[in-house]
Amino acid sequence: MLPAGAVTSRTFVGTAALGAALLTLPATGTAQNGLVFNGRAAETAVAPPRVENEAIVVDGILDERVWAGAARLTGFSQYRPVDGVAADDSTTVLVWYGDDAIYFGILAYERHGAPVATLADRDRIDGDDNIRILLDTFDDRRRALMFAVNPRGVQADGIWDESVPAGSSLGGGRQERRLDLNPDFLFESRGAVTADGWQAEIRIPLGSLRYRRDDVQNWGVQVVRTVQHSGHEQTWAPARQAHSSFLAQAGRLEGLTGLRRGLVLDVNPVVTARADGAPDGLGTWRYDAARPEPGVNVRWGVTENLTLNAAVNPDFSQVESDAGQLSYDPRQTLFFAEKRPFFLEASENFAAPGNLIYTRRIVDPIAAAKFTGKLSGTEVGVLFAVDDELQSFTRNANPVTSILRVRRDIGAGSSAGVTYTDRIEGDFYNRVIGADTRIVLGSAWSIAAQAATSLTRDADGTSPARPAFSFNASRQTRTFTISSSITGTHPDFVAGSGFISRTGIVNASIRPSYTLYGEPGATVESWTGGINLNGTWTWDRFVDGQIPDDPKLHLNSNFTFRGGWRFGSSFLLESFLYPEALYANYFIDTGTDTIPYTGTHRITNYDFVFTLATPQFRTFRGNAQLILGRDENFQEWAPGYVWFTTIGADWRPTERVRTTLNFVEQRFYRPSDMSIVSMRRLPRAKVEYQLSRPIFFRIVGEYQSNEQDDLRDNTRTELPILIRRPDGRFVRAAAFARASFRFDALFSYQPSPGTVLFVGYGNGMSSSDGVGFGDLARQRDGFFVKLSYLWRM
8 A cells, every 4th residue: 555645657647548538528518518517507417428338447547448438527616614615626526337337436636735544444534535425316315325435445335314413512503414324335446646636436336226116217416525634525516504405405317227236135144153251250260152153144135126134143243342421411321323234234214213213122133134125205114023032021032023114205305204113022012103204395494293102011011102202393594593392202101112311301492503604714714603492391390381390501602713623612501400200219317317318409500611623634633522610410419510521532643553542531529628529531542453455453442430429418418328229228328439441352354344254352340449450350351253254146
């Protein structure tokens, strides 16, 4: 692999030959000439040429003659941070197709120096210069497949989904649509750094795509270029941030004919083996080596737009353990994203609002099958899985999960959907049915709504149907954005196949914001100021029409500076009502008696939040967040001073080595004497070495420490707090110091999705009487091997 900026003679000759051929074409064009399509001139309806029996070598060198006859996408516009202006950097994207694949050539010119590029693992190119190609193969402006490359040809891919907002940062501002990088598609790519920028070739087989069965196809297309030296994003088809839909502003590939996927049948046998180590109670460390487990996954493209997946005794292990998280509010359940390959395939067909579908509820399945696709404007996802009996409530019945998700397109960008989930464990069950809609009104307004109900039978009997609902309305213009929402779940609403962080509450908010843009070249490229007015009720207080339990007012300000620097600040004014249920087992030790704990009726908070993000430098990128002020001390339900720190850094000393460092710390102080109530720390380090595109080594270390003082009824009686255990005993909430450390190492060989060799080791250590590495003792460890091969028939 060449160092950044190096140019081979073949690269130069190939580029020069292509450049000479392109010079014979007109510098600008219209749809009529069939060759040049200038995005800023609104020439976004592209008729790419169809070339039969043309074989090229995907090597990043666009030296084949077919590229000279390809359609040329030019005239890029800046999208972020300031939209509506011409891009500073010149980009040309070439496109043509054959009967079994579509091809893209990239010429990304860079007059500021060598591009930022590393030899990274798949989907890890967000810190590099890169180009993303979005293909809306159903031309419905709702969802697109994303294929991306960096200057080294390293791939990233995923699903761009317009239906579910990804949310915004604490500082407020505009919302971005969700880009899910978890799905992996088979495609070829190579890149090369040139004297004046970089270039790449991409071949996407039709077998990796799903599309309509029409003889003549029209696909939506958008190209997004990320330039790291400036922090800018640029698009071929001009796009406005204020628009209710990004894909609705895309261009179109028109008149695609003679597309033949052929038979799409993937057979993916898998073999896994593991050995888990633990002490045997006699002072000896022993390993329990389980017999290797074979399994098989099968994917059949029934038609161009319908796919059947099945798995028998599948390996659903995760290659990398979940990153640790610290919770601010003990009433909230932490969310961990799905990472397992079977569930990530066509996961977009199971995207339901409100997380009514959360496939990690299926823990260790014996067998699973799913049917996904889109037919005549209706998207369908059906999933069936049988879990191991140890995952059931009774530990002696195999949980059976059935999931149905149907979504119907309405009009230009609107949709309506139905979700049904059914989890059965012997005589027990949980069933949820929900209906949802998203309505797009013009280019500025969008409305989303959902209603659901659950029915559960457990050891306590059959509960009545319980509701959940949500409603959101938002309007975006170039300078002004306003969004309002309300969501609620009944205390007894159970989503056995979904994820709800906290039930029994209703939350409502209104979030207006205003954005100003600087002139081109200005130090401040954009500023956004916003307000978040939020209220949270317990269900019964909302039904009774009372004021919110937890009202909040957030004042937010965000700056984007030239070169990619970002700074944000917020002032938070909040009030929290005493959550009596959370402290039902708290008591006070008076010395002569044990009396129930009654906390402060309401705590008023004020916090300051500061965030800072650096640009992507050639070898470094960092971010930091600081929260300080007066907040609720949940351990004692009393006011407390808080100091929350989050720091992240991505250091790449060479193009093959990537180091990711994260540090989170939470400190709670008592205002009365500034003693520390609790302190939690979570540093995590990940180091990756990319030997070649398919081979890398990774080590991950994560340390957690948790220190807590003797708890007392702070600000009131100052008497010790007792905790009532399930067996009725009262235990002093005494001081403690605990720590744990997790170490993981992995060797990975992955030449293509589905064909992998993983060899890994994990070690877990902990201490119950102190913090620091000296007190840690090994509690468990394990080795694992996974081998799979993908046959595409």
